[in-house]
Amino acid sequence: MSSFKTIDDADVAGKRALVRVDLNVPIENGVVTDTTRIDRIVPTIRDLSEKGAKVILLAHFGRPKGERKAEDSLKPIVAPLAKAIGKPVAFADDCIGDVAEKAIAALSGGDILLLENTRYYKGEEKNDPALVDSLAKLGDLYVNDAFSAAHRAHASTEGLAHKLPAYAGRTMQAELTALGAALGTPKRPVLAVVGGAKVSTKIDLLENLVAKVDILVIGGGMANTFLAAQGVNVGKSLCEHDLADTARRILAKAKETGCEIVLPVDAVIAREFKAGAANEVVDVNAVPADAMILDAGPKSVDAVNAAIDKAKTLVWNGPLGAFEIEPFDKATVAAARYAAAATKAGKLLTVAGGGDTVSALNHAGVADDFTYISTAGGAFLEWMEGKELPGVKALEG
Numbered sequence: 001m002s003s004f005k006t007i008d009d010a011d012v013a014g015k016r017a018l019v020r021v022d023l024n025v026p027i028e029n030g031v032v033t034d035t036t037r038i039d040r041i042v043p044t045i046r047d048l049s050e051k052g053a054k055v056i057l058l059a060h061f062g063r064p065k066g067e068r069k070a071e072d073s074l075k076p077i078v079a080p081l082a083k084a085i086g087k088p089v090a091f092a093d094d095c096i097g098d099v100a101e102k103a104i105a106a107l108s109g110g111d112i113l114l115l116e117n118t119r120y121y122k123g124e125e126k127n128d129p130a131l132v133d134s135l136a137k138l139g140d141l142y143v144n145d146a147f148s149a150a151h152r153a154h155a156s157t158e159g160l161a162h163k164l165p166a167y168a169g170r171t172m173q174a175e176l177t178a179l180g181a182a183l184g185t186p187k188r189p190v191l192a193v194v195g196g197a198k199v200s201t202k203i204d205l206l207e208n209l210v211a212k213v214d215i216l217v218i219g220g221g222m223a224n225t226f227l228a229a230q231g232v233n234v235g236k237s238l239c240e241h242d243l244a245d246t247a248r249r250i251l252a253k254a255k256e257t258g259c260e261i262v263l264p265v266d267a268v269i270a271r272e273f274k275a276g277a278a279n280e281v282v283d284v285n286a287v288p289a290d291a292m293i294l295d296a297g298p299k300s301v302d303a304v305n306a307a308i309d310k311a312k313t314l315v316w317n318g319p320l321g322a323f324e325i326e327p328f329d330k331a332t333v334a335a336a337r338y339a340a341a342a343t344k345a346g347k348l349l350t351v352a353g354g355g356d357t358v359s360a361l362n363h364a365g366v367a368d369d370f371t372y373i374s375t376a377g378g379a380f381l382e383w384m385e386g387k388e389l390p391g392v393k394a395l396e397g
Contacts (some may be wrong), residue, residue, distance in 0.1 A: 002341070003396065004089045004167075004168050004176065004392070004396050005083055005131050005165075005166070005167045005168065006168050006170075006173050006205045006394070007048060007143060007167050007168075007169060007170070008049055008171075008319075009046065009167060010141055010143075010165070011165050012048055012052065012053035012141065013051055013052035013053065013109060013308055014052055014053075014054070014109050015053055015054065015140040015141055016054045016056060016104060016107075016139045016140045016141075017048050017053040017055055017056060017139060017140070017141050017142075017143055018046065018056050018058055018135065018138060018139030018141070018142050018143070018160060018161070018164065019044065019045065019055060019056065019057050019058065019142075019143040019144075019145060019157050020045075020058045020059070020143070020144045020145060020146045020149070020157055021041045021042075021045075021057050021058070021059050021145050021146055021169075022037050022041070022059065022145075022147075022148045022149055023037060023038065023041075023057075023060075023061060023077050023081070023114075023148040024037065024059070024060065024061055024062070025037050025038060025073060025077065026178070027076055027077075030076050031076070032076065032077060033218055035080055035084060035265070036375055037148075037375060038080055038081055038084050039084055040078070040171045041145050041169070041170075042084050042085055042169060042376065043170040043171070044143065044145045044169035044170040045057070045085055045112060046085060046086075046391055047170065048143070049085075049087065049110045049111075049284050050113055052108070052109035052110055053109065053110070054104065054108070054109060054110075054111055054113070055110075055111065055112045055113065056104060056107075056113050056115060056138060056139060057089075057112070057113065057114045057115060058095060058115055058135070058156045059074060059114070059115075059117070059118065059146075059199055060117055060118050060119040060124065060149070060154075060156070061062070061073070061074050061077075061117045061119070061368065062117075062119070062301070063100070063118040063119065063359040064117060064119050064120055064269055065119070065122070066119070066120065066121055066122030066124075066125075067120070068120050069189045072091075072119070072120075073116065073117060073326075074091075074114055074115075074116055074117050074349070075091055075116075077114070078091045078114055079267075080239040081114065082112075086264060087112060087267070088112070089112045089113070089114055089320070090103060090106075090107070090111065090112065090113040090114070090202075091103075091113070091116075092104075092114070092115050092116060093111060093116050094115070094116050094120075094322075095115040095117070095118050095120070095121070095135070096118050096121070096131070096134040096135060096137075096138070097134070099255065100115055100138055101137075101138065103115075115138075115295075118135075118154075118155065118156045120393075121155075123155055124154050124155045124156060124373045125152070125154055126141075126155075127153050127154055127155050127158060127159045128155060128159075128382070129159070130173055131155045131159075132155045132159035132160060132163055132292065133163070134160075135155060135156060135159075135160055136160060136163035136164055139164055140164065140165075141158075141164050141165045141166075141167065142163070142164040142165065142166045142167070143166075143167045143169045143174050144157065144160055144161065144166065144168060144169060144172055144391055144394075144395055145169025145170065145171045145367045146171075146391070147171060147172050147175040147307050147357075147376050147379055147391075147392075148375060148376035148377065148378075148379050148380075148389060149379065149390040149393050150172075150376075150379050150390070150391030151378050151379040151382045151383075151387070151390070151391070152340055152390065152391065153390035153391070157390070157391040158390045158391050158394045160389070161394035161395055162394060166394060166395050167395070169303060169393050170338070172392075172395070173373075174372065175374060175376070176392065177314035178351050178371065178372035178374070179351065179374075179383055180381075181184065181313070181349055181351070181371075182313055182315045182349065182351040182372075183212060183213075183315060183383075183384070186296065186349075187311040187312035187313050187349065188214060188312060188313070189214035189215060189310055189311050189312060189313075190212070190213040190214050190215075190311065190312070190313045190314075190315070191214065191216075191217065191308065191310070191311035191312070191313065191314045191315070191316055192209045192213045192215070192216050192312065192314075192315045192316075192317075193217040193219065193304070193315070193316045193317070193320070193335070194206065194209065194216065194217070194218055194219070194222070194317050194318055195218070195219035195220035195222065195223075195316075195317070195318030195319045195320050195321075195332070196220045196221065196222055196317070196318030196354075196356060197220060197221040197222070197238060198221060198225075198238075198240060199225045199240055199243050199246065199247060200243060201224075202222065202317075202318075202327045202381075203243075203250075204385040204386075205317070205381060205384050205385045205386075206218075206250050207250060207253065207292040208384065208385050209259075209275055209315075209384070210250060210253050210254040210257055210259045210261075211253070211257050211259075211322030212307070212386070213259060213315070214258075214259060214260065214311075215259065215260045215261075215262060215310065215311065216254065216259055216260070216261050216308045216366075217262040217303075217307055217320075218261065218263055218295055218320075218321055219245035219264065219304075219318070219319065219320030219321065219331070219332075219389075220318055220320055220321060221237070221238035222318075223263055223264050223293075223296070224237045224238060224239040224293055224377045225239050225240045225241070225243050225244070225247050225283055226247045226250075226261075227253070227263060227264070228244060228247075229243075229244040229247035229248050229251075229252065229267075230239055230248075230251075232284055232285060232287075233285075233287060233289070233328045234287055234292075234293060235287040235289050235290065235291045235292055235293070236268070236286075236289075236290060236291060236292045237287070237291075237292040237294075238292070238294040245337055247322050248304055262304065262307055264284055264293075264295070264296040264297065264300040264304050265283070265297070265299050265300050265303060266278070266281055266282065266283050266284060266297030266298065266299045266300055267281070267282060267283075267284050267293040267294075267295065267296060267297050267300070268281055268286065268288055268293070268294055268295035268296070268297055268321065268328060268330070269281075269288070269291040269292060269293055269294065269340065270284055270292065270294050271290060271291055271292075271330075273292065273294065273322065273325070274325065275325045275326055276326065276327070277294075278378030279294070279327065279328075281297040282297075283297065294321055294322045294323060294325075294328040295320065295323075295327075295328040295329070295330060295331045295332075296321055300320075300331065301320075301330075301331050301334045301335055304320070304331075304335045304338075305334075305335065305338045307347065308335070308339050308342055309342070311348060312347075312348065312349065313348070313349045313350075313351075314339055314348055314349070314350045315351050315352070315384065316336075316339070316350065316353075316357055316361075317350070317352065317353060317354045317357055317380070317381070317384060318354060318356055318357055318370060319332040319356055319357070319360045320332045320335060323356075323360045323363060324359075327361075329363060331362065332360050332363075332364065333364040334359075336360065336364040336366050337364055337365075337366055339366075339370070340364075340366035340369035340370060341372055343369055343370060344369055348371075349371045350370040350372070350378040351370070351371060351372045351373075351374070352372075352373050352374070353373065353375075353376060353377075353381075353384075354374075354377055354381060355377050358373060358375060361373065379391075
């Protein structure tokens with residue numbers, strides 16, 4: 001991964017620091033229900049504030065599509081943000097123009113100000129030069145701490161980095177360091193665990209990984225498509241039969257690159273998809289026509305654990321079964337706990353990301369034991385697919 005400057009490289013005292021953060025948090029009845037993303041940006045804000053910067057926060061919320069919609073205002077986030085930082089946070093009802101300029105003029109060194117939703121302007125998602133200029137006028141330097149928005153070339157995530165001295169915030173720095181260690185210059189062997197429902201959403205990901213990793217575990221509904229492509233009858237399981245050729249192409253590419261593919265050898269099957277449904281473990285070659293595969297079986301978990309034993313680096317995206325419903329969470333939980341134990345023992349570097357993955361690791365009780373968990377969905381996936389992220393590229397020195 002190329003070099004990028006961090007806030008340690010910046011002289012920020014008395015300067016106006018425009019900080020792009022991710023505050024796209026869930027809100028119900030005006031109350032923030034999950035503060036994970038708020039908590040993640042606190043170190044950057046505190047560091048800048050303690051060094052005497054005037055901290056000006058830029059963020060989007062929801063999808064207002066260039067219109068002022070009350071339900072997409074960032075105002076309800078001010079109180080929980082101030083609580084997390086332990087300092088007052090001022091709010092400006094606009095992100096550019098007189099309102100923003102007056103609010104910034106009132107700041108002293110160390111003060112913190114949140115500007116209103118950048119997506120109230122159509123120019124944000126279009127990376128419109130006029131909006132970029134209006135934003136750039138407000139600051140002396142730019143800090144990007146929103147990796148989760150780095151796959152979008154928007155005015156506040158990419159455009160600004162070309163107008164002001166640009167630095168990575170603490171969350172961005174941690175993310176890029178972790179990702180570099182996982183797939184940039186990793187300790188080998190590298191193991192990737194990829195699960196989830198559909199191959200169709202992860203074709204680019206699988207094609208990139210078979211060329212980069214030493215072992216690839218395929219789980220979840222995706223595994224059924226690979227099994228079916230090899231002539232296994234998967235009964236009524238979730239399966240994309242039309243992607244058989246794609247699955248075979250990925251398997252062939254893995255053979256060429258020397259990437260070992262691990263697919264389930266046994267499965268937990270049921271006749272209905274509901275909690276506590278009657279279920280049994282069968283060999284993948286013995287799935288009855290009226291049954292569906294809902295989780296990987298114990299022999300498959302042993303195979304995943306054996307792969308974990310061989311690996312020095314693990315990248316994880318997606319569950320191994322229908323983990324939302326018990327008892328079809330067993331394989332995901334068992335493998336996650338095994339990986340966590342290896343991490344704690346210092347044998348393995350583990351990086352995980354994607355919405356379902358974070359939920360699954362929380363469910364297994366091991367989220368804190370992995371080396372790094374990315375809260376970015378799309379950006380994490382695009383990075384795993386080997387794509388260049390505009391918001392990261394713009395920070396590279």
